Amino acid sequence: MNKKRTFFRIRLNFILIEIIICLLGIESKAQNDSMLINEWKEIIQIDTITIYSKGTPFNIDNFMKLVLEDNSLYQSFKNLHSKEYKASHEISVLDKNSRQTEFFSARTTQHVDEYCREVLYTLKNQSKGYFKRSGRHKYYTTEIYDKLFLPQGKTCKLVSSGKDEDVAGIMDTYIQKIKRIVFSPAKKTFIPFIGDQNMIFSPQHRWKYNFKLRRIFLSGIEAYEFSISRKPEIQHEDVLIENMETWFDASDLQIIKRKMIVKKQSLFYDLDIKLDISTKKIEDKYYPSLMKYKGDWSIPFKKREKISFTTFFFY
Numbered sequence: 001m002n003k004k005r006t007f008f009r010i011r012l013n014f015i016l017i018e019i020i021i022c023l024l025g026i027e028s029k030a031q032n033d034s035m036l037i038n039e040w041k042e043i044i045q046i047d048t049i050t051i052y053s054k055g056t057p058f059n060i061d062n063f064m065k066l067v068l069e070d071n072s073l074y075q076s077f078k079n080l081h082s083k084e085y086k087a088s089h090e091i092s093v094l095d096k097n098s099r100q101t102e103f104f105s106a107r108t109t110q111h112v113d114e115y116c117r118e119v120l121y122t123l124k125n126q127s128k129g130y131f132k133r134s135g136r137h138k139y140y141t142t143e144i145y146d147k148l149f150l151p152q153g154k155t156c157k158l159v160s161s162g163k164d165e166d167v168a169g170i171m172d173t174y175i176q177k178i179k180r181i182v183f184s185p186a187k188k189t190f191i192p193f194i195g196d197q198n199m200i201f202s203p204q205h206r207w208k209y210n211f212k213l214r215r216i217f218l219s220g221i222e223a224y225e226f227s228i229s230r231k232p233e234i235q236h237e238d239v240l241i242e243n244m245e246t247w248f249d250a251s252d253l254q255i256i257k258r259k260m261i262v263k264k265q266s267l268f269y270d271l272d273i274k275l276d277i278s279t280k281k282i283e284d285k286y287y288p289s290l291m292k293y294k295g296d297w298s299i300p301f302k303k304r305e306k307i308s309f310t311t312f313f314f315y
Helices: 002-024 034-038 060-069 072-082 140-149 173-182
Strands: 044-046 085-094 100-112 116-126 154-157 209-218 221-230 241-249 255-265 270-282 285-299 302-314
Touching: 044 060, 072 255, 072 270, 072 285, 085 140, 140 302, 209 241, 221 255
Parallel strands: 044 209
Antiparallel strands: 085 100, 085 302, 100 116, 116 154, 209 221, 221 241, 241 255, 255 270, 270 285, 285 302
């Protein structure tokens, strides 16, 4: 009985990983169908300033094709693997009333040589109960965060394959699962107990949303703001993504910011996640500059986790 319960909990943990990682790159090649491009006039609300940007008609077909095929947000995080940077990490564990019960604060520097990278702490502070007495992680969210942004030891690239591998063999099955999703955005992702509800551009789900496009200035940068929101008449339980806003740099149509809200309640889990990600262009590449996460979720046989974190990247 205990083995079955453990297997079930591990399977649900995998599902949570899939949900969060899919959200980071929701606009993937898997959703590239020509029908949406041909039907843009009926689907997207566009302001006249955007249509006639700088006096030239805006090509909506090309823009939507780019949106459907985009993986620039994935690439910005992947670019971290070969870039030296500093980062600040602030993590808060909250109770049901959103009061902080545990915390973790750190400053790190990533060093990169020809084939390897290593994250070193320059400052670290944490509450007494943040980890278990054994030193292992008490919270699943923080464990995933550590393995993504605070890996222990050197992480090296195998020259023969060009793929990132952990020379010390620390990578477990969770991280391997994340890597398959993150670095294979063209593959359609099916999430157990949710199905394909993350595929918001597909014919099966796009009718549930309002799509809007406008041209704005974001922190002094001319950008296209593409927003997607659940239609008021659609029930919460019929969608996974409640709202998503993405800002594309008008000069090269790379993602410079994304905010989204995800909610889902079912027999197997209850989740409410908010993400806010910003990127920064350095020379000819984009890198993450800010990542904010607020997550409140629970699965059977595991205590509810309500955790928020803010990460700043400095170059």
